[in-house]
Every structure is written in structure tokens, then in C-alpha cells.
Amino acid sequence: MQWHSLFLIAVLFPSVITGGKVLESGGNGGWTHDVDLAEDYGVKFRWRNSKENDRQWLIMEFSARASGYVGVGFSPHGGMDGGDMAIVWRGSDGPKILDFHGIGNAHPHQDSKQDYELLTYETKNGWTTFSFKRPWDTCDPKDIVITDDTMRLIWAYSDSKPVIRDGNFQASYHGGIKRGAKSVIIADGGVIPPFPDERPDLYPGVKTWDFRMDNAIIEPQNTTYFCKMVKFTDLSKKHHMIGWKPLIQKENRPNVHHIIAFECQVPAEELHLFEEYTASHPGGTCYTPNMPPPWGRNCVSLALAWVVGSGGEMFPKHVGAPLGQPHGGATYFMIEMHYENPQGETKRDSSGIRIFYTDQLRKDDGGVLLLGYRHSPFLLIPPKQDNFLINGICGSECTSRMIPESGIRIVNTMVHMHLVGDKIRMRHLRNGVELPIIAEDNYYDFNYQQSRTLKNEIVVLPGDELLSECEYKTTDSPKYIVGGLATHQEMCQIFLFYYPRIPLSQCTSQYEFHDFFKGLHIDGVEGEVLKPLHMPYEPSLLPLEDQDKDLGDDAKELEALEEGISFKSVFNLMNITSPRSLRGKTVGKRLEEMSWTNKNGKELERVWKEGRQYQFCSKPGLKRVILDKHIINYPQITAPLTKERSPFCSSERSSSTRIATPLIITIFSYAFYNYIMFNILK
Secondary structure: OHHHHHHHHHHHOOOOOOOOOOEOOOOOOOOOEEEEEHHHHOEEEEEEEEEEOOEEEEEEEEEEOOOOOEEEEEEOOOOOOOOEEEEEEEEOOEEEEEEEEOOOOOOOEEOOOOOOEEEEEEEEOOEEEEEEEEEOOOOOOOOOOOOOOOEEEEEEEOOOOOEEEOOEEEOOOOOOOOEEEEEEOOOHHHOOOOOOOOOHHHOOOOEEEEEEOOOEEEOOOOEEEEEEEEEOOOOOOOEEEEEEEEEOOHHHOOOEEEEEEEEEOOOHHHHHHHHHHHHHOOOEEOOOOOOOHHHHHHEEEEEEEEEOOOOOEEOOOOEEEEEOHHHOOOOEEEEEEEEEOOOOOOEEEOOEEEEEEEOOOOOEEOEEEEEEEOOOOOOEEOOOOOOEEEEEEEOHHHHHHHOOOOOEEEEEEEEEOOOOEEEEEEEEEEOOEEEEEEEEEOOOOOOOOOOEEEEEEEEEOOOOEEEEEEEEOOOOOOOOEEEOOOOOOEOEEEEEEEEOOOOOOEEEEEEOHHHHHHOOOOOEEEOOOHHHHOOOOOHHHOOHHHOOEOOOOHHHHHHOOOOOOOHHHHHHHOEEEEOHHHOOOEHHHHHHHOOOOHHHHHHHHHHHHHOEEEEEEEEHHHEEOOOOOOEEEOOOOOEOOOOOOOHHHHHHHHHHHHHHHHHHHHHHHHHHHHHHHHHHHO
16 A cells, blocks of 8 residues: 555645746846845845736745755744745756745744746856745745745845755755845835936926035934924925935934924914024033024924834825925925934934925825824833734814814825834724724834835725824833833834825824823822823813913923923832832832733733723814814724735635545545455455
8 A cells, every 4th residue: 555655645745736838037027016135135126916817926036145955935023933935956957946834943844835936047246136026925834934024035045055854954054144134015005106316307397405414423322312403495496305215324324214304384483483592502402401492393294204214205197295384385494303322322313304386286295194103101011922913083063173074095104113012004994994004014123213104095984083193012011111211212103195285294192191000009099290290181270371282292391391301210209109009119129010911911901992082183283273182092993994804815725625635534544444345364
């Protein structure tokens, strides 16, 4: 019965598939994405996506300075463990491609189901270049599904040839240099068209406006926010900003974390001050007592945001952001530079932004809307959590009052968290029915925050509710984390670029004061620090001159205090008054003494979600939209969105089940027949 055994093995362990017909030439072009890492890593990527028979496919070309094996693939977080990869080399009978998966950091294991098809292969001038295709969803649980999320490309290469033994890849170690990982957006939403300074023939009449820091001081500390005022001077007629790109000083790339341009809506009586600021003020540390008060008062609406890893942005051809206050935009802009400097070296920086603008006006005026959870220490994340969710709400009353009946159309999104951010999404509700997700990243990478242009514009109507969900992973954090400006603190923000432009700049929320402490089993707190935080928040009790203003971010308020209250210690300045068992302790002490587990973390998450939230609905200049209810509940979702299963994979599984079941029955029936006959004849 030896041949029966061999047949059974052949059924359960398919033979090696080396792809279809391999053309030993240099690719078929049509690439829409390009990542060139030749200078630093000796590798280059090009790819495009296609749809065939209702199935999404990736066609990728990869080049490496190697003459032996070359491996390229995808990983959840940039390492071998859980990775999905193709390894290519020239064997004795020609080029080969094999599909592998990573388990730990050991040699990868060959998949029983092979899903990479080798298209081309070429070795030339010390480079190996090949192209392949694979479905976005291979239906193989050992493969990573390609999505609109941030994906980690991984690679390794060597001049040696591999050996495959029992499905295991074996070869000499490629070394620490000939390997790496790079975050990219595989989907087409991450594509940036050529910039006008690269292809002026595509953008006739487009002008450039550069603004840079002027040797700004990067302080010898972890986090520095440096602000400077700039002026747009081409005011003779209306112009549209149509895109921008970062201008990062090369030696300071590790230090520049983000650049934000805030529009300044300047009252006539203060115009002379802003003229002086742009003419003679050198800029300085933001949100401190020496920052001119009109900056923080007038410059709060977002014009653009660049965050580490982004290559810039070009708007859709029918949308532009107006420039010049007389033309519906802004003339003065406050530029906020966020520097991270863990090495503690004093540096100088002249990084900035290049704006592309034109007087050939686009059809629609666009704007930027900020949603999420407010900058506040009340964005609190416990330690030792596999997954902890913070919810931000843009409620129906805010959208009803500020969005026109015809709605707004979202064309571009950018999501933003800090170091322990893991997943982020924006959910969209209409009358309790959940619509398709607006923005999502399930593999968030703090060092790669590229915006995404939506393939299909999304309409938001008055009365819609927008839910921001930020998930954090703090398994390696020994202490609780609070929201704030510094990288080691956290944020939960989603930026939407939309049209037509409306007078709404922010729609955020924050857990209601009493319900926030209820989740921590604290009934009462007191402390002078609550005054600058305006907590508990009751707009009607604010001074008359402040009642038409929305609260500024707590982060900036606390940074600007004369006392220099640190976000890190803000809960140490709140004293617990009840229950009696905790009286005399600070909130910070209570947080440090709590024995945090995933279980009580999930309970805290549940209490906060079921509790109330403050709603902040702001016009430009932090003018408060007067709401009937400034305290809202998490919305009722009567029809949640269901994630559709891939119809192709469903049919493939059904088909393979239909084939496998009779085949297995046949095999075992035949084996049973042999067994009976052997015993009868015996």
C-alpha cells in the first residue's frame, strides 16, 4: 500500500507552485505607486492595483541589490512574526517563487496554499528585479489580507541561494543591513499625484509660496512646540490653495514631528498687531505666557496639517482652499512646529511647507474639519491593556445646526494618535443606521501618517453623527497615560478635508466630569487646577465675556499657566473628597495604586461609553455654537454595519469543501476496502 500512502500525502500537501509563465524581462509598467529606498536600503518597490472578475489584485515589482534570494512581503507590525512573504531566486530550472509565512523570528515556513504568481524576473548590474501578482484576499488564513490600512512592507535579500527542506526555508543569514520594513498605503487612496514643482506642465499657472522657520531653536528636551506668524501677500484677487509638500531640513528629520498651519481670523482693530508680528516677531515657544495672546485667541482653525511620514497632499481637481481673509480664507497663519528631541541636543531648524496655489479657481471651496476627543488630561488610558478604546462624538445637534441641507462631501481624511495608538476609525450614523466607515486604520503607525484621498466622496448630512474610535495598546506601559501635546502623551483626532466650506472648525467631545470619575470609583474631587480646566463644564456659568467661546484645548491652557502645571502631574493636583475610604488621596495616587488588568480596563471602557459626554461644537476662532444640550449620550445604533465576507473566498471555501469531502470519503473507503480484503484473504 505504499503508493496509496504517497497519494494521500500528495492530496494533503500540494506540490510547489512556481507561478505561471515567467517572462525574463523588466516588467510591464503602468505603475501607480513608487517607493525608492535604494540609497539607504538597496531596495525599490513599484506597484499598481487592478480589479479582475470582482476581485482586487496587487501587481508589484521589487528590486534589490542581490544575486541570490530575494524576499518581500507584508507584516502586521514590521517583523517576521505573523508575516506573509514571497521568496524568489533562480534555481537550476529557472526562476522560482514560493509563498511563506513567519512564525516567531525563526526561518519562515512554506504555505500549503501558494498564492504568488511570478510575472517577470531579471538580474542586471548587480540587481535582482522581479514582479508578481497576488489577490488582496487570498482566502488563506496564513496570508495577510491587503486593505486600505497602513501596511508594512518587509524585505530581506542575500547573495546566497536558499535550500527548502520539509517546507522550511534555510539559507545563510541575510544580516542586519539587508533587511527592513517600510509602512505604506498599498491601496490607491495613498497615491500622491506629481507636485507642480515636479511637473509644471500638468499645472499651468500654479504658483508656490514657501514658509519656513528661521533657525528656530529645538530645545534640549523631549517636546518643543515652536510657533511663528506668516502672511499670505498675494491678495489682489482670490486664490485657491490646491496642495502642499513638506520642506524638512535633512539633518532634523528625526526631530520634526508635525507642522500645522492655523488660519487667523483677525478683527480689524488688531490688524496692525499682526502686521508687526509677521514683520518683526521671530516666533517662540507656543502656549506659554510670552506668546502674544492674540495668536491663541484668533488662530485656531486648521488650514493644513503635515505629520511625520507624510509626503504632502494634492487636492482633487475640483476643490481648493481659499486664501486671503477678504476672499473667505485667511491672510495670516500661525505655524506650529512640533519637535521631538529625546537626545537632548540643542539644534536649529528651518523646516517648513511649500504651498501650491492658483488664481484659476476650482469649482468648490474646501475646508478642514477636526473631529475626535478633545486635547485633555481626561483622555486617560490605563496601563497593561491589550486594547483600550476611547470614544469621541460629533453629535447630531452640532451637525444639524452647522451642515447645510445639501450636506458636505468628504474627499480626504487623515487620522492621528501618538505612540500607543493601535487602531483608529470614524463611524458614520444616520438616524441610528450605520453607514460605511469614513476613515480607518487597523495597523496604525505613528511614524507614517499619510492622508488618504477617498475613491468615492462621502456625503455627511445635517443630523448625522460621527463617532471617532481610538484603540490603544499599553501592554508595555508601566503607568497610566494622559492626553496632551507631547509624543509620550496621547491624542485621538481625525481630520476631514471637505467641500463646500462651512463655518464649522471642530466637533469634539470629552467624558463628562462626574461620569469620568465614576469609572474610577471616585465620587468627589477638588483642587485649584480644576479652575483653568473649567471642570465641571457648564457654559452658562462662565464669565459673560467667555460664554460665546468654546473652551480651548486643556493641553494648551495648562502649558500657558504661569505656574507651569505639567500634564504629567495634573491628577496629582486633584484631591479626592469621597468616598471616605479614598479621602486624603490624590487622583494620581489612586490611579497609581489601582491594580490594572485587561478585565478592569474593559469595565472602565464600558462605564465611560455608557456615560455622558460634553459636546464641543466650534466655529472659526473657537466661537461656540450654542447648543440646546452641551451634554450628550453615546448614540443608539439600531442597525450596525456588518462586515461582508469576501464572496470569492466564501465560494472558494464551499468549492474546496465540496471537492475535499467526497475525495476524503473515497480515499478512506478505498483504504477500508483494502483493509477488509487483506484480512479476508489472510
